[in-house]
Amino acid sequence: MPKPFTPKVVTANALLEGDVIYQTATGWTRNLAEAEVLTDEADADLRMIDALTQADLVVGVYLADVTPSETGPRPTHFREEFRAKGPSNYAHGKQESL
Template sequence: MPKPFTPKVITANALLEGDVIYQTATGWTRSLAEAEVLTDEADADLRMIDALTQHELVVGVYLADVAPEAGGPKPTHFREEFRAKGPSNYAHGKQETL
């Protein structure tokens, strides 16, 4: 029996900078809070096809599980929580504001 579809966001890395980015309804953002939450599997499949064609902007595109919340989606897996915080080698970028 297939697993039920859970809410997801499309995530990748920016091709030139390497930053973690998330797909919105109109493009890409570096903020998980601004990411578009996908709740329909067919819609998620179509959005993935579109994201995978954007070779000039992104690499490593995939769907990540999230929990929709009032302040924006929250990661449900440690890996995504870690990626959302930015590089781990020292406090810079997103980590400066945490």
């Protein structure tokens, strides 16, 4: 029996900058809270197809599990939580403002 579909976001890395990015209804964002949460498997498949056609902008496209919340989607796996925080080797990018 197939596993039930759980909420997901489309994520990738920006081709030129390497930043972690998330698909929105109208494009891409570097902020997970702005990502489009997909709750239907067919919609997720269509959004993945759309993302994969943007090879001039993104690399490494995949679906990441999330839990919807009032402040936007929250990662369900430590890898995605780590990616959402940005580079960890020194203060720059997303962590620079902390």
